[in-house]
Amino acid sequence: MLHLYHLKNSRSFRIVWLLEELKLHYPIDYQLHTIDRDSKTLLAPESLTEIHPMGKAPILLDDTLAVGEQSMAESAAIIEYLLTNYDTKMQFRPSEAKLWRDYVYWLHFAEGTLMPPLVMGLILRKSVKKSPWFVKPVAKKFTTAINHAVLAKNITKALAMIETTLDKQPWLAERFSAADIQMYLAVYGAKLANKITSNHPNIQAWLVRCEQRAAFVRAKELAGEPL
């Protein structure tokens, strides 16, 4: 039996979606442990460190593995584990050399390139909001400068590259793959941060294509909104 620890509105949505794509069904093939964010910090509750030392979702627990080796973390590593063990027909990880390269690229790109500036922007915005009134104006100016000098530039480049890719093909590695699942959450995060504009018609259409998949709809019923 698989156990997925899912933090509401978080990266772990990806794993629910992939489990459903793989036709592993709740509650027959996996248990879903949905966890609320800490009401004060809005982060994962400290108790999650009991399941995995980093205390972050997703955590996948496979109780057929040896004791002490059952809990796994990092979205993309969990994706690779599930594909290796359950994607017997190689439906979600292409085997052709070119498509495999694209798959691996986008799988790493999501957390390696696109998420860091988005998360940094989010942390800065939240921190400005929480600042005392006499700090706020300077903090706002300070974070705006960082946004201009570093974050916006990287996010714009990343989205332009995704847009170009999706102009040539419907999915990031031509056919639908787990790279689309890994990337969806990052791109959806960009959308919530108002970074997806009229310059990105292909990205907008791809987001809709993702959201219309039966497994995505089912994941949303089970796990709630992706972010």
Next chain:
Amino acid sequence: MLHLYHLKNSRSFRIVWLLEELKLHYPIDYQLHTIDRDSKTLLAPESLTEIHPMGKAPILLDDTLAVGEQSMAESAAIIEYLLTNYDTKMQFRPSEAKLWRDYVYWLHFAEGTLMPPLVMGLILRKSVKKSPWFVKPVAKKFTTAINHAVLAKNITKALAMIETTLDKQPWLAERFSAADIQMYLAVYGAKLANKITSNHPNIQAWLVRCEQRAAFVRAKELAGEPL
């Protein structure tokens, strides 16, 4: 022929190291294109976007591939590509299920979990330094709060987990693997940010073990300091 675009003191050091571990030798098997950082921004020069649209190092170009598919980016994706094509004896990517899980975990952990708070800390420190004098005191207070609330906690947890792992085994996936190469750069970044302390004797010993490998020494001769 392989061409590696290496930005000085950057993540692309990893790829030089891996190429040398694979006994692909400069200048017979690969060309090394070493690029200086922009003297003003200290980032990669804008010209790198001509090789790959993100304009970040490492970029690996394999001219045996079809035109338009030759350039690859993302450290870990390049690592996976090199291993798939040149690590014929599976020396650097273990095939045993447990070790493979550890390998995949650390491969993603480096950029997915450890690097983002380190890079954010670096950007904040640099931005405070560049602030005008009348902004600096408030900016310092503001960034210290972020460090305490978010960054330090995550870095501490990550290092503690690495330390525990290296207490049981000499390398992150038991035997030396490309996961050590991918992680070295992140952990070395933590060291330069003074995060490695007397609480981390195993990490310190592992850093030395990495640095003593013949391929690492050769990479340093060719590519300069890792960071």
